[in-house]
Amino acid sequence: MGPKELRELARSGKNFTTSGLAKGHVQTNVVIIPKSYAFEFTLFCIRNPKPCPIIEVMDPGEFVSSNAEGSDIRTDIPEYKIFKNGKFVEYVNDISSIWRSDFVVFLLGCSFTFENELVKNGIDLPYFENKKNVPMFITSLDTEAAGNFSGKLVVTQRWVRKDKVVKAVQATSRFPNQHGTPIKIGDSEEIGINDPYKPDFGDPWIPENQKDYIPLYWACGVTPQLVLESAKIDISITHSPGKMFVTDLNDEDMAVI
Amino acid sequence: MGPKELRELARSGKNFTTSGLAKGHVQTNVVIIPKSYAFEFTLFCIRNPKPCPIIEVMDPGEFVSSNAEGSDIRTDIPEYKIFKNGKFVEYVNDISSIWRSDFVVFLLGCSFTFENELVKNGIDLPYFENKKNVPMFITSLDTEAAGNFSGKLVVTQRWVRKDKVVKAVQATSRFPNQHGTPIKIGDSEEIGINDPYKPDFGDPWIPENQKDYIPLYWACGVTPQLVLESAKIDISITHSPGKMFVTDLNDEDMAVI
Numbered sequence: 001m002g003p004k005e006l007r008e009l010a011r012s013g014k015n016f017t018t019s020g021l022a023k024g025h026v027q028t029n030v031v032i033i034p035k036s037y038a039f040e041f042t043l044f045c046i047r048n049p050k051p052c053p054i055i056e057v058m059d060p061g062e063f064v065s066s067n068a069e070g071s072d073i074r075t076d077i078p079e080y081k082i083f084k085n086g087k088f089v090e091y092v093n094d095i096s097s098i099w100r101s102d103f104v105v106f107l108l109g110c111s112f113t114f115e116n117e118l119v120k121n122g123i124d125l126p127y128f129e130n131k132k133n134v135p136m137f138i139t140s141l142d143t144e145a146a147g148n149f150s151g152k153l154v155v156t157q158r159w160v161r162k163d164k165v166v167k168a169v170q171a172t173s174r175f176p177n178q179h180g181t182p183i184k185i186g187d188s189e190e191i192g193i194n195d196p197y198k199p200d201f202g203d204p205w206i207p208e209n210q211k212d213y214i215p216l217y218w219a220c221g222v223t224p225q226l227v228l229e230s231a232k233i234d235i236s237i238t239h240s241p242g243k244m245f246v247t248d249l250n251d252e253d254m255a256v257i
Numbered sequence: 258m259g260p261k262e263l264r265e266l267a268r269s270g271k272n273f274t275t276s277g278l279a280k281g282h283v284q285t286n287v288v289i290i291p292k293s294y295a296f297e298f299t300l301f302c303i304r305n306p307k308p309c310p311i312i313e314v315m316d317p318g319e320f321v322s323s324n325a326e327g328s329d330i331r332t333d334i335p336e337y338k339i340f341k342n343g344k345f346v347e348y349v350n351d352i353s354s355i356w357r358s359d360f361v362v363f364l365l366g367c368s369f370t371f372e373n374e375l376v377k378n379g380i381d382l383p384y385f386e387n388k389k390n391v392p393m394f395i396t397s398l399d400t401e402a403a404g405n406f407s408g409k410l411v412v413t414q415r416w417v418r419k420d421k422v423v424k425a426v427q428a429t430s431r432f433p434n435q436h437g438t439p440i441k442i443g444d445s446e447e448i449g450i451n452d453p454y455k456p457d458f459g460d461p462w463i464p465e466n467q468k469d470y471i472p473l474y475w476a477c478g479v480t481p482q483l484v485l486e487s488a489k490i491d492i493s494i495t496h497s498p499g500k501m502f503v504t505d506l507n508d509e510d511m512a513v514i
Contacts, residue, residue, distance in 0.1 A: 035296075038296055039292075039295055039296040039299065042296065042299050042300075042303075042314075043299075043314055043316070046299075046311055046313075046314055054303055056303075057299075057300055057303055059300070059403070059404070066401075144323075146316070147316070173513065173514050176433070176513055180513075256430060256433055256437075256513050256514075257430050257513075257514060
């Protein structure tokens with residue numbers, strides 16, 4: 001199924017995870033907030049491009065992405081999360097009834113693009129085959145604040161065979177808009193990760209031959225979600241984890257080389 | 258002289274062009290506008306990253322760049338241009354007396370970084386040695402609008418020996434935040450440039466052995482200046498051409514590979 005068909009499937013009310021679907025097309029994290037917070041949140045993204053790489057910011061009230069023909073952001077995501085005053089209140093599969101003309105939509109890069117690239121380069125990602133989630137950790141590193149938006153950097157963890165570390169860096173270098181290069185190679189404790197087998201979110205990943213593997217950490221799109229919660233803005237809407245917005249963009253459109 | 262000393266020289270009232278100074282450090286285009294326009298202008302930059310690569314957007318009222326220790330954007334540029342309602346009104350060397358707490362400062366990438374890189378890669382830029390300006394053309398290509406901000410793409414032109422075109426593309430690929438790769442290789446008329454020897458701004462460049470050379474066009478930082486003028490906002494301030502803000506960032510900090 002292509003990106004347009006997947007958006008139509010979501011629009012019809014189907015609830016599904018988008019991981020692995022419409023291969024080769026860019027999927028994005030989504031944040032929707034009122035215009036009064038939009039400039040500050042944009043500054044936050046600009047200052048923290050690794051966790052919050054901007055793919056598109058729509059005009060206030062606009063719900064058609066210029067990167068997804070005939071799309072409607074109010075219906076084309078399989079599941080949304082609604083937050084009020086920073087607290088999660090409910091999952092819904094359509095936000096048309098609560099849409100406001102002052103809502104601003106942010107499409108932020110997600111890791112699916114570079115994960116495909118890692119796999120192509122011979123780096124195993126067992127959580128894919130095992131239908132598990134990538135391990136995620138809240139680090140001790142501060143993001144660069146913008147107004148009310150601040151918080152710790154969240155990272156994903158992938159164990160890479162030591163002879164594949166160079167390939168992992170090269171492959172992800174091509175995609176600065178999809179979290180880009182790792183922010184840390186090994187030395188988990190230096191970024192506040194005391195037990196690399198106990199993630200804050202997602203599933204633990206324990207490599208079989210530990211001495212041959214090293215954990216690489218990449219900035220994660222959960223970072224802006226936590227930052228949004230702690231900013232306690234009156235209303236914000238995001239996609240539900242793993243249920244992303246599928247654009248018409250090709251992965252290769254995002255590559256810098 | 259280092260970046261800090263150059264900023265201090267500008268602060269002391271000296272008027273000078275910054276081209277070729279503090280080699281290896283990132284210089285930037287500067288746009289200062291009231292906060293009421295800042296979100297829309299940020300969207301314009303995000304949508305047009307090649308002519309308007311964002312290096313930093315400061316908080317409203319902030320005049321110290323986080324990329325330039327001890328800096329003061331009100332005094333540290335050798336010369337400023339003041340625009341009122343889109344019309345140029347005067348050159349000044351200090352904007353402290355007209356500074357407002359709602360001013361937002363944009364630092365945008367400039368071509369100096371990639372020009373150094375081209376020279377290192379054996380690509381001649383005779384306008385440097387001849388103390389001339391790079392030729393600039395207003396193309397027929399539209400930028401992607403954001404609210405009131407819209408206009409044509411302005412490009413710089415550099416004649417590159419045909420056997421050096423690959424190198425020119427590779428060298429500038431590393432710097433997407435300094436205008437990045439060329440937007441056009443040859444075929445000037447396809448982007449509305451009917452006479453490649455008659456630039457709209459800067460000095461003409463006529464290569465000696467024309468059949469061995471091909472014109473390459475890069476997105477240019479003059480684009481946002483024209484866009485700002487046509488938006489006719491009540492007040493805006495920019496650096497004066499060639500008299501840039503010198504940051505502490507190293508050119509190599511900007512490289513994606």
